[in-house]
């Protein structure tokens with residue numbers, strides 16, 4: 342389903358909140374999106390721009406599963422299949438995303454939001470960046486961009502990203518930043534696969550769509566993107582980037598980051614600008630959900646894994662809850678080690694039995710309270726490099742203490758009871 346078809350569906354089912362009154366791109370739009378989260382919102386009028394804005398597009402697993410037309414339980418196998426079998430999109434000419442071509446771009450014309458008090462500037466937070474390399478081919482991922490002039494932005498590039506390899510190798514990299522793309526493209530951009538695998542192929546395997554050649558380079562871009570910002574990122578041209586709210590909802594520091602020089606902006610007729618709230622539920626979903634299949638695969642190699650949840654309470658990055666069918670006493674420990682291999686940034690891993698609801702924090706805490714003894718079931722995985730997003734990690738090295746909690750009940754119960762006793766089922770209508 343294209344983004345526009347999806348949005349029409351959200352409108353016709355009354356899922357999307359339409360806001361007709363003019364709203365400012367400075368603080369107001371972000372505040373409204375946060376207050377209405379997780380409901381999708383469309384702003385019909387932005388005071389400082391001629392373009393419409395939408396946000397909270399895909400804040401929950403349920404909304405992404407609905408977009409794909411599958412149940413939530415099918416998400417991990419569906420993502421695994423797409424990651425393992427990327428497919429090639431059809432290339433078309435005269436794409437909708439180039440209905441309007443602006444050769445003398447001015448970023449001030451766009452509804453680039455100023456999200457929170459203390460931010461370093463207006464930020465593009467939903468931009469999917471497509472870049473090319475002569476050896477590795479195309480790569481697609483996210484890089485937030487802070488506007489600092491009419492044509493320049495500072496681009497946050499974490500050292501381990503494939504785009505950073507492109508930048509280090511080439512010095513100057515042509516990019517296309519696509520804003521307003523369908524959820525399959527957003528999720529695929531957030532997967533971390535081998536360098537050389539084009540994430541556009543993963544997006545296409547999830548839900549087919551056409552691509553087209555960018556206006557100023559040979560990059561292939563989603564033909565139905567609402568906006569495409571084309572330009573060059575320079576390794577050795579730097580500008581201060583930040584502060585900005587990060588995934589943990591805390592403020593990230595100011596860094597000297599590479600500069601993007603914008604050369605051209607293309608867009609559809611009457612386009613919609615997508616806003617992705619930093620640290621919001623949509624940001625969290627896109628960070629955590631694509632890591633669940635890799636954890637599932639690692640855990641399933643050593644024990645019987647039933648489900649994985651990288652939950653928003655753990656910033657959808659630092660905590661993982663793994664559900665297993667326990668067959669050996671040490672299955673919990675094995676699952677902890679495997680989950681850590683499946684997501685190197687994870688700090689705390691919780692392994693539970695199949696009767697625990699891994700989407701309900703109370704259920705997981707109940708397992709912690711009734712099945713866990715710290716001297717027996719707490720596994721210290723050592724101090725090692727963790728996530729750059731964790732404010733409590735060692736500054737600079739990001740060294741962090743990783744721990745696993747085996748919350749499974751012992752197989753040998755020694756006469757103790759570990760299962761919740763069900764109350765009798767009654768038909769309340771007979772009594773009320």
Ligand SMILES: Cc1cc2nc3c(=O)[nH]c(=O)nc-3n(C[C@H](O)[C@H](O)[C@H](O)COP(=O)(O)O)c2cc1C
Pocket residue numbers: 466467480481482483484485497498499500501502503504530531532533534617624627628
């Ligand atoms: C909404 C969102 C925003 C992100 N912002 C950034 C960013 O500003 N800089 C960065 O280096 N990674 C960012 N990431 C993470 C990468 O895009 C993500 O880890 C991606 O999988 C890396 O791709 P790669 O494996 O091709 O390097 C963001 C991810 C999401 C979902």
